[in-house]
Amino acid sequence: MHIQNIVKSLNHRWAIYTILAGLVFIVLSVTGIIYYSRTSDLEIQKLALKQEIETLKKKKIELEKAKKSLNVEDKKLSMILTELLSASKKSGVNLGETEVGDFNDKENFRVLPITISVKGDFNQIGRFVNILEKNPRFQTKGINLSTKETKGIGIIGQIHVDYVFL
16 A cells, blocks of 8 residues: 555656646747747847848938039029029019929030929010020020910910030
C-alpha cells in the first residue's frame, strides 16, 4: 500500500510537473510571439522611417535648388511686372489677374508662359499688345476677347504671351 501511495504521489506530482511545464511552454510561446510581432512592427516602422528620411533629403535638395532659382526668378518676375505695368499705363488698359506658368527650357533660352487679363476698349487692348510686341522678349501666343463680363461696356481680354530669357 505504501508503494501504491508513492506511485500515486509520483503520478500526481508528474501530472503537476507536466501541467506546469505545459503552462511555462505556453507562456514562453505567447511571449515570443508578442516579442516577434513587436520586433516585426518595429522593423517595418524603422524601414518606413528610413524611406521617409530619404524622401525628405531629396525634397530638401530640391527646395535648396528652388530657393537659389527663386532669388533669381523673383528679380526677373519683378522686371516683367514692371514692364507690364508700364505697358498698361501707356495703353490705358486696366491690368487684371496675371498668371505665370512654369519655365520651359529651350535650346539656348528659357521661356516663361504668362497669361495677362486686361480690361479696356478695343483700341486700348490693341495698343497694349502692340507695346508688348515691340519688346523682343514678349512673344504673343494668343488673344481672347469677351464682352460678356462687362455687359457690353468695354472688353475683357486674356493675352497669352511667352517671355523669353536668353
